[in-house]
Amino acid sequence: MKRFIKDYLLTVFVLSPIVCLWIQFALGETDIFNRNYLVSLAVAFLTSTICLCGGEILLTSHSFLRQKFSLKEIEKKNYLLVLFRILLVVPGLDISYRLIDIFLDDFTYSGQIEQFYGGIFYTSLILLTTFVFNLVSEIKAVKKETKLKLQALEIENLKAKLKILTTQMNPHFLFNALNSIASVVLDRPEIAEEMIIKLSKLYRASLKSTEKDTHSLKDELSLCRDYLEIEKMRFEHRLNLRFEIDHTLDLNHYQIPVLYIQTLVENALKHGLSDKIEGGTIWLRIFKKGSSLIIEVEDDGQGIKVKSTEQKDGHKNSLQNCEKRLLLLNEKSTFDFEMREIGTLVTSRIQIEEAI
Template identity: 30%
Template sequence: MFSKAFSTPSRANWVIQGAGLIWLLVTASILNYYGLSLALAFTDALVYALAFLGGVVVLDRIFSFYIPKGANTWLLLILPLILSLIGTLLHRYVGAWIFEEDDLYRKLLGDHFYLRWAILAIMEAMVTLLAIVVSKLEQQEASQKRELHIMELSKEAELTQLRQQLQPHFLFNSLNSINALVVSESKKAREMVLQLSDFLRGTIRKDHQTWISLEEELAYLKLYLEIEKVRFGHRLQVEFEVSEEASQMQLPQLLIQPLLENAIKHGLYGITGEVNILIKAAKKQNYLIIMIENPYDPETPAQDGTGFGLSSVERRLYLLFGRNDLLTKEAKNSTFSIELKIPQLK
């Protein structure tokens, strides 16, 4: 990770390169200002810059294999100090060798040796700290990406599990109804088996991540209702009030079916007469609003095993949108109503 901070064309790399170029120009300008010729000043500045870059490369190689931690963090200071000393010595001897006949320059090298060492040490220490900060930030970013990926996988796994639970939940209810019809009304039992086959064939192939139009969702709901009408006969009446604008809005597939199944159970359990269920759909701002109303008998105790459909839809909505306010329930005047709000992503 430390090596990556130097080797990749990152923002930190551009900063180091830009600082090196500015350092070269400033050093050459200062030396020229204090009496050195332009050629000598640029040569000196170039050798000094190469000493700096050599130290950076060595630090890169060292810390790419080993980053000091704990009691060994003192190496973060000692190594730049040692490398800057070596670089300053090389600069001094190379400069004296190139310009061995220039006594003034040789004296300048000796007089400013410790100053050059201090400057080089500070620069290499700063580069070391910068690279470590970049490395830590990259590690933190990679860790956050892994956590987000794990959360996404977990969410997808739970959504898949919820759907896999809903299918058997509905299937078991239908099979129980078929079992009850086999002896008394075998023709209706066969009809229900065929309709159940059509419904499952269309829904099992669906990708739970795919959003579909409300119009398509209602088509599957009507297949489901055909099955339930075989089960309950004329007692079950469902009315749809769907605006044209709402019919083209999008929603996660098979989101309404558990709510309708819940309405049928609550509406038909404990009521002997005909039961009318109303499904409304309309657009409100950037939401698809779906309302399901069914009659219920407040005096009748709740049927065992009910409630899974509502809780599964609530959980799906939370996993998809991170909100708990998209499904509201109300029981008033022997009418149970559910309002579903689906934010539109586009």
């Protein structure tokens, strides 16, 4: 109904008077608002009303019959509507001229054949112009809707980043780290102070990840070492670390997601070594192979046999989050996860030209 009222007002009260005036100018009439103009305006008014109302009736009847006989609905109803309206131009003009012939004594329908054919063209032009206005309005509405959807996606992206902030650092790690620091604060205050500084760096990086998605490989390795030193306070001799970093690599040259390697190492420690009484070893290998930067995190923990289904699912879910972050950085990257009889190996491959 809203569309019909808009079309009716545009057609009858805007376009019809303008077209009728244009016809008067084209005919060279000096007295613009004469009897011929009023007759033309009356014809345009009556014909437009018949075409618009008739078009709505035909479209409604068409939809009703399709629904009744379970036929597929036509998506582009606007095009169908303008077709119905144009089809009604000839009968609409015929009815209009006959009505005017009834009310005006000096007006004869038979003498208006030339005007009748001209009326077909001008009325069709008016209806098509109305359709173009609607089409432009529809395009603007779609653009506005798209813009709103993009704004909604940006909001969702911000929410996702906040979610990453709350889940990035394991809360159990925080509790354990604070307990470890508390245990040495009296006997070795300098060690406790150093651990607090390292812990603050990790949480600062977690906050940073909501503002900046990536940082240099050198910064990531520094955070990873801080994390492992804190954990080594708790595990002591049960945790062995092996860093195998290609010394020819320029660690400032490559960009990776913030806390990416730290998450992989934390995952290996939590799911691989934490429940292993004698502890174990975590290997971190970073090297160049062809056009790829390879990052490997391996542990000799419990392996696939000892893990319960719940542990396996938790392990996979945390690694899937890492994989998603890696693919957001570079869609050509690959992420491989191998759970062995003893231990786990996670391999990340980043295209060097994309990682710069």
